[in-house]
Amino acid sequence: MSDATREIEALIEMMAKLPGLGPRSARRAVLHLIKKRSRVLMPLAEAMRVVGETARECLNCGNIGTSDICDICQSEKRRNGEICVVEDVADLWAMERGGAFKGRYHVLGGTLSALDAVGPEDLRIPKLVDRVTAEEVTEVILALNATVDGQTTAHYIADLLESRVRVTSLAQGVPIGGELDYLDDGTISAALRARKSV
Amino acid sequence: MSDATREIEALIEMMAKLPGLGPRSARRAVLHLIKKRSRVLMPLAEAMRVVGETARECLNCGNIGTSDICDICQSEKRRNGEICVVEDVADLWAMERGGAFKGRYHVLGGTLSALDAVGPEDLRIPKLVDRVTAEEVTEVILALNATVDGQTTAHYIADLLESRVRVTSLAQGVPIGGELDYLDDGTISAALRARKSV
Incomplete structure (x- = not known):
């Protein structure tokens, strides 16, 4: 060529x-x-x-680092008791760039998918259940993508954990700088339902 | 971050x-x-x-290869006497993908530019003049970009060589698959001036 x-x-x-x-x-x-x-x-x-x-995956949370337990899991500055669940390391990095979350993470490594035959054991879901018990977790924050597979996975995890721990998810609404005219109908409806007094 | x-x-x-x-x-x-x-x-x-x-630059033509003289300069299958002058190795690769040219190449390594103080000695122009004499070249084909700097360089080389050898340049016109409505005025004018009987 x-x-x-x-x-x-x-x-x-x-x-x-x-x-x-x-x-x-x-x-x-x-x-x-x-x-x-x-x-x-x-x-x-x-x-x-x-x-x-x-480079290797953290044995605890699935984050990528250079030791068996990653910097975030080892850090004493991070708050214990809050676990933010993300699909992928890229999402963890995105959350860290936001800088608002000070707890620990759990990287699933994908989403549940009937089509691709991905079940809970193929993701890091059993490990998440273990951690909720072992680390005295008070809140699990689901930061999964707003896709069909992401939301299916969020519902599955919520069902699994909500009897033991508080389960929350990221708010849906108008993005900062977003123009209503360019937003899809679903986002506008969600933002309206979740409206707050100013 | x-x-x-x-x-x-x-x-x-x-x-x-x-x-x-x-x-x-x-x-x-x-x-x-x-x-x-x-x-x-x-x-x-x-x-x-x-x-x-x-990787290294061919001492003869400036192409990138893994020996001091590149495969094209060494090849016995390539036609002697025709040199295609290009700005950059990427342009040489583009010409080779076209597959129509069977001669040798000469890579200038840029274009003349008064603004950036690039003169003939900064490019491989003296070496081109040497090759025209040494390799009994009969035609120099200027395949430079249709930018201001590219065309300035083409004119400079044409002035330098046209007393000794036939100097040609790529045709300008409507690209294959191109739609007139989306072409700039200059291209349409050039294509009209260079019209051929069908």
Whole structure:
């Protein structure tokens, strides 16, 4: 296809499979890397090797870190007794960027899905039940995506836990900076139902 | 910003600087890499290391390869006497994907630019002049971008070489599959001036 040698071609093919990159952007990225070989390419290769050798899932919550128990689970600054349940590590990072939550996390690793035959044992749900008992948890906050699978999973977990602990979920409504005209009907209805006095 | 450990954070920052990726897509890409550590991350790190150690510019034409003289310059299947001048290796790859050109290439490494103080010596223009003499070239095909800098560079090279060799440039006109209504006026005018009998 292109005239790069086999090694460069192989690198382009691997890069093109990353989410967010396609063949064209992979070629551009690889050319950029080759042009800045010592300042960009070699440090990047080394950073990947280091992460590849050290990254692992936290045995407690499923977060990604470099030790068996992640920094958040180990931290003494985080509040005990509150667990925020997210689908994925990316969602945990998004919550942390928000900066409002000071408790601990639990990463499910996906959602329940009848179609894809994903059951509770395939996710980190049994471990969540264990933690609720073991860590004297007072509140489980479900921060799952507002998709069908995400909400199905939220309902399942709520059913499972609400006899033992307070279960809450993120509020639904108009996003900050959002314009009503561009919002879908479901969000507007939800925001209306959850209206507050000012 | 996020709660990944320092090594993962460093990798995300490096990835975010690649062309075509930003902070969000870099985070997604790194999570993807960590999840498929043995099948994707480690081979990618290794491919980068190999390319970093072997890739170099062809001393003759400026193409990127793994030897001092690139495969195209070495190939006996390519036609001698025709040199296609491109700005960048990405343009060379684009020409090769087209598959219509069977001669050799010359990669300038940029365009002349008064603003950025890029003169002929900063590009591979003196080397092009040498090659025209040394390789008994009969035609120089200018395949430079249709930008102001690209066309300035094309005119400069044409002035320099047209006393010694035939200098041509790519045709301008309606792209295959292009709709007139969406084309800029300059392209339509150029296509009209270059009209052919059917």
